[in-house]
Amino acid sequence: MIADLLLEKKLGAIRFTWGGRELTEVNQCRQNYIQALQKADQGDIAPLMKFVRS
Secondary structure, X not given: OHHHHHHHHHOOOOOOOXXXXXXXXXXXXXXXXXXXXXXXHOOOOHHHHHHXXX
């Protein structure tokens, strides 16, 4: 993902883990990701920031 490339190549930081599972499969990890995205759409980015480092 672009965010991972930016973190690694430009900022020298550790890339996001994105829940540590495959997000294309229907599973709890994907459900958590979608819920975090929905909250971010409503202005609350805290759940998404927590998810990307989980």
